[in-house]
Amino acid sequence: MLHTSPSGRLKIVCDDKVKYLKGVLEPFAEVTYLPGSRISAQDVKDAHALLVRTRTNCNAQLLQGSSVKFIGTATIGFDHIDTEWVQQQGITWTNAPGCNSGSVKQYIAALLALLTTEKGIDLKGKTLGIVGVGNVGRKVARVAAAFGMKVLQNDPPRERAGESGFVSFNDLLKQSDIVTFHVPYIKTGIDQTFHLFNTQTLDVIKPGAILINTSRGEVTATDAVLEGLNRGILSEAVLDVWENEPNISLPLLNRCFIATPHIAGYSVDGKAMGSAMTIRALAKYFGIPLTDWYPSSLPQPETPLLTLSRAHATTQQALAELVLKTYPLRRDDADLRGDTSRFEELRGSYPVRREFGAYQLGGDHLTPEIVEAWKGLVEPQP
Numbered sequence: 518m519l520h521t522s523p524s525g526r527l528k529i530v531c532d533d534k535v536k537y538l539k540g541v542l543e544p545f546a547e548v549t550y551l552p553g554s555r556i557s558a559q560d561v562k563d564a565h566a567l568l569v570r571t572r573t574n575c576n577a578q579l580l581q582g583s584s585v586k587f588i589g590t591a592t593i594g595f596d597h598i599d600t601e602w603v604q605q606q607g608i609t610w611t612n613a614p615g616c617n618s619g620s621v622k623q624y625i626a627a628l629l630a631l632l633t634t635e636k637g638i639d640l641k642g643k644t645l646g647i648v649g650v651g652n653v654g655r656k657v658a659r660v661a662a663a664f665g666m667k668v669l670q671n672d673p674p675r676e677r678a679g680e681s682g683f684v685s686f687n688d689l690l691k692q693s694d695i696v697t698f699h700v701p702y703i704k705t706g707i708d709q710t711f712h713l714f715n716t717q718t719l720d721v722i723k724p725g726a727i728l729i730n731t732s733r734g735e736v737t738a739t740d741a742v743l744e745g746l747n748r749g750i751l752s753e754a755v756l757d758v759w760e761n762e763p764n765i766s767l768p769l770l771n772r773c774f775i776a777t778p779h780i781a782g783y784s785v786d787g788k789a790m791g792s793a794m795t796i797r798a799l800a801k802y803f804g805i806p807l808t809d810w811y812p813s814s815l816p817q818p819e820t821p822l823l824t825l826s827r828a829h830a831t832t833q834q835a836l837a838e839l840v841l842k843t844y845p846l847r848r849d850d851a852d853l854r855g856d857t858s859r860f861e862e863l864r865g866s867y868p869v870r871r872e873f874g875a876y877q878l879g880g881d882h883l884t885p886e887i888v889e890a891w892k893g894l895v896e897p898q899p
């Protein structure tokens with residue numbers, strides 16, 4: 518059934534950063550594109566649907582008294598939606614689980630590659646602790662295996678549901694050489710992740726550990742990460758997400774090995790899938806014939822054939838070269854350090870980044886071990 522205004526026309530307000538949408542919904546609706554952070558109560562008053570990413574706070578302040586019946590966020594995170602209030606109002610909301618997990622996988626692989634090439638760390642046999650083992654965490658476990666690492670996993674909700682293979686948060690902190698966070702931002706309750714990493718955890722974590730946060734800035738307390746680095750408890754920190762984005766802590770940024778402006782999930786593939794899942798959900802809700810929609814074409818990598826420039830001493834080093842050819846993570850770090858006031862601008866004008874599946878491996882210097890390790894990175898999670 519089509520929900521429409523008295524004029525008979527479906528009205529949709531859409532964040533202009535929901536990619537590949539222009540022209541798709543226009544045959545079925547009146548569509549207004551606005552910068553996500555500037556969508557106001559006045560803008561949504563007569564709208565029936567709101568398509569957003571994370572920069573629009575979907576709460577009573579925005580939506581009270583509006584005609585909105587459907588909110589779709591083209592992201593996995595939904596901490597910008599007041600889900601309790603929205604549900605009480607009878608508004609349907611959807612997110613896009615897994616849409617950008619391959620993109621975060623690529624970010625973590627590029628980071629492990631940089632630890633290899635820039636810091637000379639031999640990752641083989643080292644332990645990666647994954648906190649939150651959902652769509653992203655599962656893929657990160659495969660990346661670790663491809664680099665010859667051991668994995669520890671912590672996920673209390675999955676453990677409570679009867680799944681096995683997990684350790685406690687404290688045991689993971691004590692035993693891991695690298696700790697990476699892939700949890701949702703949960704403000705309160707049994708699974709609270711607000712400041713999951715805090716000054717108390719500094720007494721528990723393995724001295725010299727490397728900390729990675731690509732989940733939400735609020736998960737790792739700024740003062741605790743800074744103190745950990747200053748006291749040498751943490752040897753390095755890698756942050757893609759920050760408290761108070763875009764006004765991030767410069768002292769912390771200056772101490773980070775890698776600092777990026779919340780772009781871990783920003784591959785072309787991740788954005789396309791986020792948009793597709795959202796359009797399909799909207800189409801189902803309003804009875805629009807777009808329930809299988811996917812963008813008609815995506816930008817291709819500049820050099821889809823992936824080759825090694827030389828023979829490497831180890832599989833890990835070869836893998837590092839291949840991964841960094843698909844994603845030069847240091848570029849994103851340099852762009853943010855160049856001018857932190859461009860945090861949102863850098864996100865808005867993010868360059869084309871294709872995930873591993875858009876490349877073919879070829880050329881000289883490949884060994885069966887390298888090919889096997891690459892397959893481990895590329896293959897979808899079963």
Ligand SMILES: NC(=O)c1ccc[n+]([C@@H]2O[C@H](COP(=O)([O-])OP(=O)(O)OC[C@H]3O[C@@H](n4cnc5c(N)ncnc54)[C@H](O)[C@@H]3O)[C@@H](O)[C@H]2O)c1
Nearest residue numbers: 594649650651652653672674699700701708731732781782
């Ligand atoms: N930086 C980026 O661009 C980017 C991209 C994608 C996702 N994210 C963030 O990363 C988060 C994870 O993404 P995902 O796609 O894997 O989400 P997901 O929902 O698939 O997985 C989250 C996992 O965390 C677990 N979890 C919940 N509370 C926990 C707790 N207290 N301790 C340990 N585990 C807990 C859940 O059981 C689940 O398995 C998202 O919620 C989002 O906030 C950021």
Ligand SMILES: O=C(O)[C@H](O)[C@H](O)COP(=O)(O)O
Nearest residue numbers: 570571572592593594617782
């Ligand atoms: O939750 C997610 O899916 C990611 O954090 C995603 O990268 C957020 O993107 P944004 O809405 O900030 O463009």
